[in-house]
Amino acid sequence: MKEIVILSGKGGVGKSSITASLGYLLSKKYKVVMADTDVDAPNLDIVLGARLREYNDIKASGKAIIDYEKCTGCMRCVDACRFSSIIEAEKPIVISFSCEGCGACSIVCPEQAIEIKEITNGRINIFDVENMLIVSGELIIGESSSGHLVDVVKKTAKDKTEASNADLILVDGPPGIGCPVISSIKGCDYVIAVTEPTPSALSDMKRLIEVINYFKTSTGIVINKSDIHPESAQKIKDFASEKGFKILAEIPYDLSIPNAITQAVPVVKAYPESQSSTVIKCLSDKLIDLIQQ
Template sequence: MKEIVILSGKGGVGKSSLTAALSHLLAENGKRRLVLTDTDVDAPNLHLVLGAEFDRSFGIQASDKAVIDYDKCSRCMACRDVCKFGSIIGKDEPVLVSYSCEGCGACAIVCPTGAITVQPVENGKINMVHSGSVRVVAGELGIGESSSGRLVDMVKKQARQEAALTRSDLLLTDGPPGIGCPVIAALKGADYAVLVTEPTPSALSDLQRIVKVLRGFRIPAGVALNRADMHGPSRNRLLAWLEEESLPLLAEIPYDPLLPQSLAQGGLGVVMYPDAPSSLAIKDLSTALADILD
């Protein structure tokens, strides 16, 4: 099985819409059996782009937190003094501020009475979604929770299990924004990355940062330029940089008001308006990806 991750280095450049469209095109007519993952666990929305409902959800323990047993506690306050995250407060009795606890375990080490243990807690969930023949595994972090990288890792593990069960030959991942821990977790095991960008100076800066991450992991990548006709000079700067870096340009997708219109209607542009210029460009991108996979 091959794994492709779609990334952008930031949000708002059309990554999830493009991932949804590619999943549809790659699976169309049974060409490929694929599992889709939504690893943007802070703001999962791939199912909304696909117009699909959750089949089932289950809680996930992707974080550890300190737990205090007050029956054993001698109120010495050593735990409060050692916690670098300010997660234990109180004057005469330790009070845990759970949301800021990083589960590092320092308090448990210094506790003279063994009153503190670090235990896994449920801090997110995995939602399973069906969209046509495509199975979607989507992670969702609880509000105010941390450890999104660990949750992404668990989402990908679940997606690989789904792929094995359904004998899929492709895992397509809608990656998280940014260049941090969740992105690195999403990239683990990837054979190829598609980098979605648009012709603006800030998108180019984000692209340059994500390319540095990919180079660190030696993952080959190509670029999909969304809203390619939005600003000529920025497009030219981007193309010049891609050439300097020997990064392939996989597709130029023109700005198309039909795309947001189809999203507002709860459908995919490539399905609702298959002959629109943007849909044709996305089809070319899916063909290019299929060639890379083959």
């Protein structure tokens, strides 16, 4: 079983659309389980027009709960909370929304009056599409521990892969460089970093590459809308060559992609003869080579 994660330092560069097309193409050759670890804004199921099969609430976060019968009002917990999540009043009050469940207040409480209780912070949705299954994480609005929820998504995807004898997990990862990205990279075989030729996308990709380097995971770069600014595209290629990363594909700006998104169909299915589809098919062939290695 192989696991490929598609990431982008910056949001909105076309990561999910490319992942959807790759899933569609690779599922012609392999048994594929897809995972959406962009738990703050999951949308792979929407891009693929998938149907919800089932969901499970997930408790992957903790919150401080004070037992006022035991609390003497010493306020040590207020001083211990680095997130300013406990308000000093007659008795301390926990602001549940900002509590990170770190447990510091519970450690300093001399009366053992604070317990960290597991709470539901998200859910795992299972979708069906074509001959694939999508495991998608969804963080409850305002909740924390998105990295922990990503771990649950990946574990569920792995279990589903083993149970169905699938060959490949294709992960649509989150943008940025935070906890969900780190959890997405952990244990994968290959990372594809999607970017576009703009100065901000290049800057965000460089930060992402720093995170990936920590894990020493093999990585290739895909430049989406590669022809919108040749000078910036060249800068990405120079960066890739200097750091030893392969440019796996340069997908031209192509209206077929937004048109396919509006139909909730991958571009390689909706417009198989389009310029972008041709390049994504070559990218898929490269991934097949990688998987076979």
